[in-house]
Amino acid sequence: MAFFKREVSPVERFESTLRDRRAARQKQAERVSAVETVVGEKRAVAERLAVAGATAAKLGRAETRLRAVEERAKALRAELTEFDEQIASTERALADAKAQRERDMLADQIEQMAAAIEQAAPGFGAGAAALVDAVTKSAALVPEATRFSTSVDAVRREVLAAADLVCWQLRSAAVRTRSGNANIAIGATAELEQMPTQEIDRQLIYTLSTLRWREGDEVRRVPAFALVELPNTLLPVALRYQHVEYLNARRVQTLIHIHGSEGSQGEPSPDDPQLIDLDALAAEEESVRANVA
Incomplete structure (x- = not known):
């Protein structure tokens, strides 16, 4: 039987990447701390030799070992800085992905509203048409009923026209929302x-x-x-x-x-x-x- 993995959303992907980079940064920070401890020890050794008047050869070897660990510490600190930059970039990408997810959710709600209006409009039109037919198909002619029928028919046309317009505007607003335009204004x-x-x-x-x-x-x-x-x-x-x-x-x-x-x-x-x-x-x-x- 074939099993299909659930598609990972951008937010989940960036959250996973951020966790991995923070863990890697923590390990790198531990390496930097360890090598800086070694640097301190090498400096102390070189200082003691210099104070004790050690030979030039001993001082040269101590300085060489000190420079080696200092270069190592410098390289590790540079890598740590690079981890910090990657984490900051991932955090920005995660924030953008979360904002897009919220915009998509709002756009979906707007589109659902438009669909609900479209589904309800025919029912309203049918109900209003039934009221009009109740008057126009009657053999009796009563002025009050005729005026009522005319008013209902006018309201029906206006409401159905307004429903078409607002559905179009809602879908336009949903498109603008997804694209990140915050000016969601249906005039x-x-x-x-x-x-x-x-x-x-x-x-x-x-x-x-x-x-x-x-x-x-x-x-x-x-x-x-x-x-x-x-x-x-x-x-x-x-x-x-x-x-x-x-x-x-x-x-x-x-x-x-x-x-x-x-x-x-x-x-x-x-x-x-x-x-x-x-x-x-x-x-x-x-x-x-x-x-x-």
Whole structure:
């Protein structure tokens, strides 16, 4: 029967190498200590001979033996220094391997989150579709039920589009995490967490142009290439003129990868020549329809 060895991880490999080098360094340190003891003894002998007035021949032999052990001690100390450098290098490699292991674990968790969202999204879509069918397939026409069905269908489209976008962003974040990029920032999350205001029905959308519109007494200005909540009343005209795009569009995913989700610049200035006035576009279309009628 064939037995297969478990593949050793980089962390385990570096830990094993570090243990071996530390053990070898300990043995080398013991050899250095032993030879330095011999050096001390040889120096003491040479000193006693010199003090006692020994002959030149005896002093020469003592000096030769002293120099030999000193050279030996010098070589062993150099090898000990080399062991220290190898241990320091291995410790750095071990730290890098542990950091990579942590990044891989975090990336795996992010990918698991994306997979879980993808698995749950069809169930949500089916449930929302069943609610819509309960109204649209009924023979009775009730305005309240129709409005409910329309709202549910809009929420379904928006949630499924947002699910596609966040799964793509999560997988991009996992790739950046594995490569060691610590800036794991999914710019859309902060936007997705902001619920639309109750006063105005809105749609989370991605801008392709610098836009402006009015909400009561407030004038909203948003940059191009940003996630914004656009009033549903302005959404059709913005889509027709291709100033915005749905989140699940393939080009939106590419643009988010290039520009991010918060725009290539801050809030546009009021006199920005590239500002597109959505209110003016909507009014112009309304005027054209009135003239045609």
